[in-house]
Amino acid sequence: MTGPVRPGPVQLGPDDLVLALETSCDETAAAVVRGGTEVCSSVVSSQVDLHAAYGGVVPELASRAHLELVVPVVRQALEVAGCSLAPPGSPGRHCAAVAATAGPGLVGSLLVGVAAAKALAMAWDVPFVGVNHLEGHLYAALLEDPGLALPAVVLLVSGGHSLLVEMTGVGEYRLLGGTVDDAAGEAFDKVARYLGLGYPGGPAVEAAARHGDPAAVAFTRPMLAEGLALSFSGLKTAVVHHVRAHPEVATADVAASFQAAVVDVLVTKALRAAEATGARSLCLAGGVAANTALRDAARRAGEEAGLHVYLPSRAMCTDNAAMIAAAAFVRLGRDGPSGLDLGALPSLAFPVAPGAA
Numbered sequence: 001m002t003g004p005v006r007p008g009p010v011q012l013g014p015d016d017l018v019l020a021l022e023t024s025c026d027e028t029a030a031a032v033v034r035g036g037t038e039v040c041s042s043v044v045s046s047q048v049d050l051h052a053a054y055g056g057v058v059p060e061l062a063s064r065a066h067l068e069l070v071v072p073v074v075r076q077a078l079e080v081a082g083c084s085l086a087p088p089g090s091p092g093r094h095c096a097a098v099a100a101t102a103g104p105g106l107v108g109s110l111l112v113g114v115a116a117a118k119a120l121a122m123a124w125d126v127p128f129v130g131v132n133h134l135e136g137h138l139y140a141a142l143l144e145d146p147g148l149a150l151p152a153v154v155l156l157v158s159g160g161h162s163l164l165v166e167m168t169g170v171g172e173y174r175l176l177g178g179t180v181d182d183a184a185g186e187a188f189d190k191v192a193r194y195l196g197l198g199y200p201g202g203p204a205v206e207a208a209a210r211h212g213d214p215a216a217v218a219f220t221r222p223m224l225a226e227g228l229a230l231s232f233s234g235l236k237t238a239v240v241h242h243v244r245a246h247p248e249v250a251t252a253d254v255a256a257s258f259q260a261a262v263v264d265v266l267v268t269k270a271l272r273a274a275e276a277t278g279a280r281s282l283c284l285a286g287g288v289a290a291n292t293a294l295r296d297a298a299r300r301a302g303e304e305a306g307l308h309v310y311l312p313s314r315a316m317c318t319d320n321a322a323m324i325a326a327a328a329f330v331r332l333g334r335d336g337p338s339g340l341d342l343g344a345l346p347s348l349a350f351p352v353a354p355g356a357a
Contacts (some may be wrong), residue, residue, distance in 0.1 A: 010332040016096040020325035023113030024105025028069040031321035032081035036329030041080035042322040063108030099328030102130030103348030110344035127337035137285040139326035140316040149280040158286035159185035177228025187232035212256030219261040281308040290317040
């Protein structure tokens with residue numbers, strides 16, 4: 001991340017609190033985490049109802065909603081954690097640092113969280129750190145399962161990203177593979193829209209699939225035999241072509257067959273990555289990790305392969321600020337604070353090396 005020359009690493013203690021904000025898309029979230037591992041509060045205000053009428057997130061509406069919600073959400077997170085809004089030195093429990101998601105995401109939405117976090121850091125005279133949203137998802141596992149056996153392969157699947165990551169230690173990881181076109185969550189959204197299932201697409205497809213036959217349509221498994229790269233654009237197109245050619249096909253069968261194809265690809269690639277790296281654990285992360293079919297298939301396949309399988313709670317699958325606070329705790333200890341001139345980085349890539357941002 002960019003900024004002026006920063007001071008060295010800031011080592012926070014096991015009792016120190018980090019307040020984090022997450023506003024990368026359509027959830028306004030704030031959380032307080034103690035010692036990088038204990039969630040003292042986690043508040044998420046969703047905008048699903050706001051965007052449902054449009055069939056997807058409208059960036060301008062999202063940023064305006066964040067402006068309205070960020071103060072009450074932060075206030076609630078501090079109150080639940082028993083923290084004071086007053087500066088350190090005054091009576092009460094105080095945060096030792098403030099963090100925010102800096103990217104990737106919607107630029108207007110990101111700016112709201114970054115600006116609010118920097119303002120609080122300046123008012124409290126504590127360090128500010130910008131966090132990579134994708135890196136944050138890796139810490140959901142460590143928040144809920146501190147004894148997670150490493151090395152682990154993390155399958156990070158969301159609306160905008162599909163990645164396979166090797167995690168060898170806290171803050172130590174490398175990118176193994178990712179999508180060459182549509183992310184898995186993006187494909188779910190597009191298929192749901194085409195089938196008229198509603199928004200958000202992932203839960204809508206899953207709900208329809210419960211009443212369908214996953215073997216009804218033999219959809220292709222894109223790039224199944226090709227390393228660790230992922231691709232879902234062709235699968236989405238296959239759904240469109242099949243429905244046009246067979247208008248009589250039951251929507252539930254299409255949804256179930258499409259979902260089965262996505263799950264098959266994701267689990268196959270994740271197990272391949274675990275075998276190639278000698279991983280001890282397999283973890284799911286990101287919004288698509290809430291999908292029941294994916295969770296069940298990953299658990300079965302992982303356990304059969306002798307892996308410890310970690311499935312995050314559904315609250316930790318979706319965007320939240322607790323994972324950002326946990327990542328910030330580690331970031332501060334490794335790299336130190338971010339510069340106060342840090343802006344929103346909507347196209348921020350996954351860190352390709354330990355300590356990179």
